[in-house]
Amino acid sequence: MEVSWSFLVSSLVFTLLVPASTGQLSPTEIRILFQVQKLVEYPQPLQGWNNWTNFCYLPYSPSLKIVCTDNHVTELSITGNKTSPRLSDKFSIDAFFTTLTKLSSLKVLSLVSLGLWGPLPAKINRFRSLEVLNISSNFIHGEIPPQIGSFKSLKSLVLADNLFNGSVPDLQGLSLLQELNLGGNHLGPKLPLLTHNLVILNLRNNSFRSEIPSQFKNFNQLQHLDISLNKFIGPIPSFIFSSPSIQYLNLAKNQLNGALPGNIPCSSKLLFLDISSNLLTGKLPSCFSSKSSNRTVISSWNCLSNVNSKNQHPHSFCQKEALAVKPPIETQGESSSTVKLGLILGIIGGVVGTVVLLGLLILIIVRRSDKNRTKLNKFNRSVPDKIPVRSSPKPVLDTRRVPHTMRSAVIGLPPYRVFTIDEIEDATNNFEPENLVREETQGQVYKGWLRDGTMVMVKCVNLKQKNLPQTMMQQMEVLSKLRHLHLVSVLGHCIVTYQDHPHTPTTIFVVLEHISNGSLQDYLADWRKKEILKWPQRMAITIGVARGIQFLHTGVSPGIFGNDLNIKKILLDESLTAKISSYNIPLPSKTGSESPLSGLNMTNHGSSEGGEKEDVYQFGLILLQVITGKLIASATELDELKLQLEISLAEGPSKLRSVTDPSVKGTYAYESLRTAVEFTINCLCKDPSERPSIEDVIWNLQYTIQVQDGWTSSGNLGTQM
Structure with missing residues (x-):
């Protein structure tokens, strides 16, 4: 529904604004088009151009449209592949738009999925006649320049699915604007002032x-x-x-x-x-x-x-x-602050005036006394230097009062960095076989030690030579953001390309933090070697996993889905904080395609809605094992245990308690257990459309924890209710 609305209005605007091509282009504008082709690194829609290309009468293509009027380009619409990577480091968005603005008669400019990156330059306001601007699905970051509000003729503005952040400038001056799509960015928290003539307004997936x-x-x-x-x-x-x-x-x-x-x-x-x-x-x-x-x-x-x-x-x-x-702090009491502003300024003015007068009097007195002291201090100028000077004491941070998530963010990880191949070889002792931990579909994983003694894991992935530089630039940007409390986070990377051996693949080494306290499966399977996880600990662990999944889905762009989650991949650190390991790091495989999922995959019951609902299904499987304490090795065991839970839920509390892990007896509130079981069953629905979103998962788990906290604080621990 959403796509069709935008398409309908945009198509209507395009049709009304731009007539069919007429005439031939001037040599100047032909040269500009060839410059554009070079600056965006020859994407597929622009390939095949030569000196005999008639740009005003190109054959129909859904990915390229050029319309000419009176020997000038009035529409330029280029659409790349949805998975187009970020352009190389040689790309300059400033030079690109400098070139484009020389097409002075442009009315429609659409540059979708071309891998454009960098801050949108202020010189975009040189497009005097622009009526449609669409630069969606790129990697453009920074704030939206306020100059974009100067397009008096603009009717459609689409900046969706980029990396814009910060406040949106005042757009109420765009009196002809009918479509505004800012979805899929990091904009906010304040809403912009907008024109009242809008037909489509899309602000979804931001931070307003x-x-x-x-x-x-x-x-x-x-x-x-x-x-x-x-x-x-x-x-x-x-x-x-x-x-x-x-x-x-x-x-x-x-x-x-x-x-x-x-x-x-x-x-x-x-x-x-x-x-x-x-x-x-x-x-x-x-x-x-x-x-x-x-x-x-x-x-x-x-x-x-x-x-x-x-x-x-x-x-x-x-x-x-x-x-x-709570409402944003800056919005509270704005009206009362405005009313009192004059009074406050008056008081401040009076105080400042008084202070200035006193200061002048003191200055006069001091200068007079200084004259009298000059002779006394003439031979003892070092006296002031001997007086100890104390700076204002810095507040001491009591870490016991800082929220756990904030402590983790502050104390946790070192800054992301790019490693040299010498550092990688040194860490793994030249990839000594004894340091090989496992083989994965994406490559080998070695344990290693950095020069400061930090233990790390090093994932080695061989890539096809042709994947660089275009494919890798996007992956590296996403890779550097994979740092979260509930992920085995990425610490850095190293890329090695052997230019003298064209048939040798490029290798990327991904350096990850090392978690040595075992997996969630270890705690459930052999609690004699590990501590017994009580119900509150289990719920805290599962909500940590859910927040890690949410970050993979929404914390990076594009989101990371289809992560092949299972109970072995949930690691626990010394504080029992859950960390997802072996998630779907966005790197192309050796064949240049997405690597297949490995391990036990029990989502064959229908994952047509894509990776989001697949991850929710696998989370439900983890939750099922956490509740029952039983490890599942086959789809048959899963179906049987799920059915057992459904029957027990219908028959009442005593029956449901009987299928719960006996080791948590006396540590949970029944309402907390019942809610967790109900939601587990929802996550495991065979129809993906019936499964909840990851946000709904987190909300329900938070409810189970709230119920549990209330029950525990009432002195019920050790009893069964």
Whole structure:
């Protein structure tokens, strides 16, 4: 639905703006096109150009469109492969846009999936006639330059799926803008000022944090609004549902809370509504549950009382989470601060004036006394140097009061670095066979020791020569970001290419932290050698795994899916913090394709929705073994144990306790156990579309921990309830 809306409006804009090609290009603009071809490193859509190419009458191609009017290029649309890597280090985004702006008559500029990287230069405002700008699905980072607000003729602006961060500049001056798509970046937390003429507004998957602003009330032409996957808070204003033109509305996966009024009106044009994964309470309004077959409403994973309870949190969950959600500090008391500003400035002015007068009096007195002291100090100038000078004491950080996650981020890992081949050979003792830990589908893994004594793991992967430099640049950027509390994190890498031997593959060495305390399987399989994991420890470990998966999916771009998770790959450090190892590091295999998943794969029951739901399924398998204490070696054992849990859940508490790992007896609240079992079964659904998202997994596990904490604090530990 979302793609079709953007495509519809963009296609309409393109059709209305740009006529068919007429005339021939000037030699100057022909040279510019050849320069563009070179600067973007000859992508497939631009290959085959020569001195006889007639750019104004190219054959139809979905990946390239050039439209000419009166001997000038008025549209340039290039679409690369969705998996296009970042361009090489030789690429200069400044030089690229300097060249492009020489096409002075451009009305439509679309550069999608070309591997462009670097900050968007301010000189983009040289496009005087631009009406459509689409630079989505690249690696452009930094802030959006404020000069982008100077395009008075702009009707469509698409900057989606890049690495933009920070605040969005004021865009309310773009009075003709109909489509704005900033989705899939790191923008926020403040919302920008926008024009009221928007038809499509897409802000999904960013870091915007505020209440839904009142400016949306004036967007009378808005048909498509997507603000999902942000941090919007507070109640949902009723005007958002009754906007006269709204057809598609996605508010999912925010922190919106409160009860929806039962009598709120819905626009008759509203065809799709998603309010799932928020903190909403009360009943679903009657207009949402309209019997109209044309309207799709998704409301799962709130705390609503008149819908399917299996897909809702308990009411207490939303209450607790809503209390934890606070508005941004800078927005609190803004109005009162504005009212008092004049008074405060007046007081400050008076104080400053008084201080200045006192200072002048003191200065006069000091100067007079200095004259009298000159002779006394004439022969003793070292006296002031003998007076000890003390700097302001630095506050002592009490690490006991710093949150655990913050301590881990501060104390944890050394900075990411690029190693030399000498350092790699030295660490592994020239890849001595005794240091070989295992063979994986992506290559060998060795243990090693850095020169400072740190023990590490070194993964060796051979790559085809042709993969460099274009493929590797993207992977290296992602690789450097794979650092998280719940991952076996990447410390650095080394790339070795043998230029004198063209048939010898390039080798990349990935240096990872070493975790020596064993795997989760070790703790469950042989607790005589390890400590027995009680229920609170097991839930803390599983929520750590879930947060690690969430980081792989959303913490890097592009997300990392299909990680072949299993209980052997969950390592525990000395503090029993879970760390995912052997996840799908984004490197091409020896054949240049994605390496196949290894190990026990039990997702054959249907993983058509892709790697996200596959990882959720495998997480459910881990959770199943954590709850029962039984290790699963086959799909048959999985099906039998899952069925046993489903039956026990239906038969009641005593039966469910009987299938739980006996070693956790007396350490859990039954409500915590029941919720964990229910959610495990949901994760293991055969239909991927029925499995929860990883965000829903985390929310439910947090609930089990809240219930457990309340039960423990009431003195119930050691009893069974």
